[in-house]
Amino acid sequence: MTTFAVIGAGPGLGAAVARRFGREGFDIALISRSQDRVEALAADLVGEGITARGFAADVRDPKALEGALEAAAASLGPIEVLQYSPVPHRDFMRPVLETAAADLLGPIEFSVYGPVSAVRQVLPGMRALGHGTVLFVNGGTAVVPHPDRAGTSIAFAAESAYGRLLHDTLAAEGIHVAQLIIPGAIVPGHRRKDPAVLADALWGLHQDRQGFRHFADDLDA
């Protein structure tokens, strides 16, 4: 059995996508900073008949993130699908003229060093399997930078560039890299932006394996 690992396994999109891939037969590795929270979510999934385990790591601590992914693969099985979707800290969203170089450290650690560390950790396993999927999830500022959210706008652009480079480089090896842009907010009950609907979209990206950037809704919605 192979594993779906979601980095940023919270109660919204993280839980929904874990359920979606779990229903398809994947074992589920849940990663966020709080061991208590990922264990509680894992217990919920186990109660629904899904094999799931929680692993604590802060994405801004590369060694901890690599260790969590290593432990997940060792205990559950090789990671075939990796989703990177931790929710960015509010502090990363400051007006551009109030953003100094030091204010970009957090966003860059979060959206660049974290993804690079995670991908490099799981790539050898995907190559050994001969296939794999990496899914990035970002807000609309990854596409249209917002002057009041400078940190995420700048760091999401870098994350997007990394993802697209991976997409172009790894396609020939059967490893598909895709990005889902969610314009505006995730809204429970929304036709396109309910967490379960977004989880279906992410499952579709894994299945269809076409192109890098996809939109969950119209950018101006």
Ligand SMILES: NC(=O)c1ccc[n+]([C@@H]2O[C@H](COP(=O)([O-])OP(=O)(O)OC[C@H]3O[C@@H](n4cnc5c(N)ncnc54)[C@H](OP(=O)(O)O)[C@@H]3O)[C@@H](O)[C@H]2O)c1
């Ligand atoms: N919510 C929205 O309106 C919205 C809008 C557009 C795009 N998105 C995208 O959707 C994804 C998040 O979905 P969601 O908002 O429903 O969140 P969620 O899946 O409910 O939770 C995400 C989890 O990320 C974890 N996290 C935050 N900082 C972390 C860190 N430094 N290291 C490790 N884990 C961390 C938090 O858990 P801990 O506190 O336990 O670490 C949080 O529970 C992100 O990719 C975000 O860019 C969200």
